[in-house]
Amino acid sequence: MQIYNSAMLNKPPNTFRYRYGFSMPEKNVYSTGVGLSDKVIRDISRLKNEPSWMLDYRLQAYAFFCSKKIPDWGVNLKNLDLDRITYFIRATQNQTSSWEDLPKEIKQTYDRIGVPEAERKFLAGVSAQYESEVVYESMQKELKKKGVVFCDMDSGLRQYPEIVKAYFATLVPFSDNKFAALNSSVWSGGSFVYIPKGVHVNMPLQAYFRMNAPAFGQFERTLIIADEGSFVHYIEGCTAPVYTKDSLHSAVVEIFVQKNARVRYTTVQNWSKNVFNLVTKRAQVQEKGIMEWIDCNLGSKATMKYPAIYLKGKSAHGEVLSIAYSGKNQHQDAGAKIFHIAPHTSSRIVSKSISKSGGRCTYRGSVSIARGAEGSSAFVTCDALLLDGKSRSDTYPRMRIREKQARIHHEATTSKIKDQELLYLQQRGIKKIDAEGLYINGFIEPIVKEIPLEYSIELNRLLQVEMSHHGG
């Protein structure tokens, strides 16, 4: 059964409020309706004309998902009602390849987040996700010339079925966790990136995500393969309007860093305050390869995200640099997982968290050094900044070292802004809120300087907005 148009969502457009950003009237072409079943999954797969192995995979994942309980650790998921979520909405009938072909509402939406402007300036490629599907993508000729593939995951599956089949779910199997299983059964959109041997993509590949329907989960699936000696920087930035119902974002990202290749993956996450953000991200690094996760979590009601790196090849290097901000009623449960499997591998985790107005930040990390990974080294530092007495920070670092010839360094600090220092800044003519802002900028600076300029400006601006929302 196919239901067309948005009537089934029985909600007049433009009645929901949002704080920043915007939301456009929905003009959905197709939706599976709320809730999940075998039938919904079959519908999704049929609509996408997927090969049968993918449908089988989705169904297996769904069975696993049903058999698993909601995790009782991490964030509070009691208010997450999985039966009230719409798992698939098609926003436009066909993929469009040029800006002019996009529907007016979607164009307006993107205008406000500045996609075309950013593109004009210096984007190498844009793949923007509107609701559950990528409707707009543009790649500069250069990328094509170099043989770089940068498209949405659905197109990737259609155009490069062999590559996708070879890599898909080999790093994050559906059995990894309940939400990876959920993503595996209903995934839609996300990016597929392939960088050929020796190719350096000098400008970051960027994808914009936007959720635009109430209680609508977004389940993008991203697969990045960086072949030997290649380099790519992928940037994922999320913003979303605020809705009245709870929303879910549950993504899976898999990255393969081949010998001597380097991948940097930057996220600026600013989901609205009703979104559960439950994401599984994992990278595998071969000999002398480098993987860098730069992860900034500002938004959402609750986030659980622990970007992982498997250092599989000799002398591979991995880094996870993260910033978390939690304001009122927010809980960021984030961290990193690093597995040193091969000799002479090295890793660095730098985590910075800021809690304000009763917000809670948790660092949950694990570093494992396997027997035989001799000469490996791991460096972990987590700093928490509390802006007031009612906010909270927790640190759960775990280290499992099975190799004697390894070096580990761990440090953790929790600090509060001293009243005396704030007063000093005030006595120089700076408002308290701006003084806190100065502090925070300084606190996160080691990570911010790794982010491209336009994103770091955005990040600082978002933090300022967040801070002012919760009062001084």
Add this chain to the structure above:
Amino acid sequence: MLEIKSLSVSIKNKRILKNISCIFKVNKTYLLMGPNGSGKTTFAQTIMGNPELSVQKGGKIFFGKKDITFAQPEERAQMGIFLSHQSPPSLSGITVFQLLRVALSGKKDALSVKNAITKQAKLLNIPDKMIDRYLNDGSSGGERKKMELLQAAVLEPKIMLFDEIDTGVDVDAMKTIFRFINTYKRNRTVIFITHNNNIQKYILPNEVLIMKNGSIAKKGGADILPIIGKQGFANL
């Protein structure tokens, strides 16, 4: 001009300042002296609006004609009152440029702030690397005092209070500091706060105020300084 009327101040119900009245005029230099614990720093912090200090009923602070008794610290600073701290804190993650850029936002653009810092740092013999690092991070007492002066020079206040600018500072730095203040004080009000009588070697005040037990015990000209040098504060 800064006018203090019947000012009594307490911290957590403990009375520190008692019924102080005085006027600080433009283009004049004042010396506020007194033994340790007499209330000098509390006085400076009260003028700067430290929220831990409560001004008792009837006490008033006027900046020109404006009653600032209950103004926020940042409002006072924006009006043109500057306090050079006795023990300036070190700030992690914040450079003097970032601080001054925010303090002067809407008044000066980032480039003029940067240029002003470079210019004043040269006059104060502050090395570039100290400007670039986080404010007072790993700095000595003397270096911190110079950074206070640098901020004053860039902020261009109308009233400057120097709380113990002469402590923790070596002779060379003292000379630099006071040469700087002496050229900078024109058309401003300067108030030095110290317990150290040696300061008279470097400045000539228009008026000397002696504070004891939270009150102004004596006011006079520079001529009372030699007396203090001989007899101390005890007999005043």
